Amino acid sequence: MHFFTTEEIELLSRCTLCPRECGVNRFTETLGYCNSGAGFGVSAICAHKGEEPVISGTKGICNIFFEHCNLQCIYCQNHEISRNNSNCLLPEQDFDSLIKRICAVLETTENIVGFVSPSHYVPQMLAIIRGLHNADKQPIIVYNTNGYDKVETLQMLEGLIDVYLTDFKYLNSEIAQQYSQAHNYPATATAALKEMYRQKGSTFIVNNDGIAESGIIVRHLVLPQLVSQSVEVLKFIAEEISCKLHISLMSQYFSTESVKNHAHLCRTITADEYSQVVAAFNELGFFNGWIQNLESNECYRPNFWGSQPFEM
Helix, strand or coil, X not given: CCCXXXXXXHHHHCECCCCCCCCXXXXXXXXXXXXXXXXXXXEEEEEECCCCHHHHCCXXXXXXXXXXXXXXXXXXXXXXXXXXXXXXXXXXXXXXHHHHHHHHHHCCCCCEEXXXXXXXCHHHHHHHXXXXXXXXXXXXXXXXXXXXCCHHHHHHCCCCCCEEEEECCXXXXXXXXXXXXXXXXXXXXXXXXXXXXXXXXXXXXXXXXXXXXXXXXXXXXXXXXXXXXXXXXXXXXHHHHCCCCEEEEECCCCCCHHHCCCCCCCCCCCHHHHXXXXXXXHHCCCCCEEECCHHHHHCCCCCCCCCCCCCC
16 A cells, blocks of 8 residues: 555545445455456556657657546447456566566657546555656656536546546437436536636647647547537637637548448548547647547557557
8 A cells, every 4th residue: 555645545545536436345256337446457558659740759658557437438449448347457467577577668669658547546646646756757747538517526636647638528418318328418518618628728839759748639530420529628618718629530430340331430530530530629729639540440449458459
């Protein structure tokens, strides 16, 4: 327990880290919505070259994937580790071994660490960051989140997170409930993004190697038959936040086994669907960000049962 602060132990003892606010003691066997205990819950530590160019660089980012999720999106692309009944963990290891493993991966990547799905593992993330600092590592820290974050938790992270890499999925509560079991996702995600913007603004800083050092990237995964939602998300960001933000418009959606028979989610997006969203991006005045080739849905299909989930 030496790796947690007193405050972090208290947070885990009555967990209200994420918007679910389950209030459970994660040191006991009675767990909350995410079915996650007080351990580190790391499913994978790997170099990932498939992120945005300012995140991946030429050598990739060292990504740390946490298990389970405080959303349960029926179409989740990382379903092998995100399902709250899954058990795709790295072999149990002590804290020092975990830090050594991260440091070893960092030796092969850019000096940047991404924490993926960290919303329900914030104390563990903070302990890992301290462990890296104690090992004389000062990587750029990326908070790679689904956007379902409490403002109060994000406020705890001010000054510690270099880059917020956040999803913004939808603005319709019914769709959010149907697809992600979170009717309050729109209100929560908009408040979270506003807090990130308060901390970082629209300024995006890269170093001499073109690697992001500070700022916000908003990811939006375009889904089949939801072009109107994509446009609404972009419109909200442009009108309520800033059209100077960096937006990553993702066309990489593919249908997983769980939605292969779904009325809408059983297919990839069409060229027309994606072009409509890209057109809205341009019409709303965005000028920072990235678009993908439509064929990207063949390139980003992770296998978390393998030693390298993202073989490219």
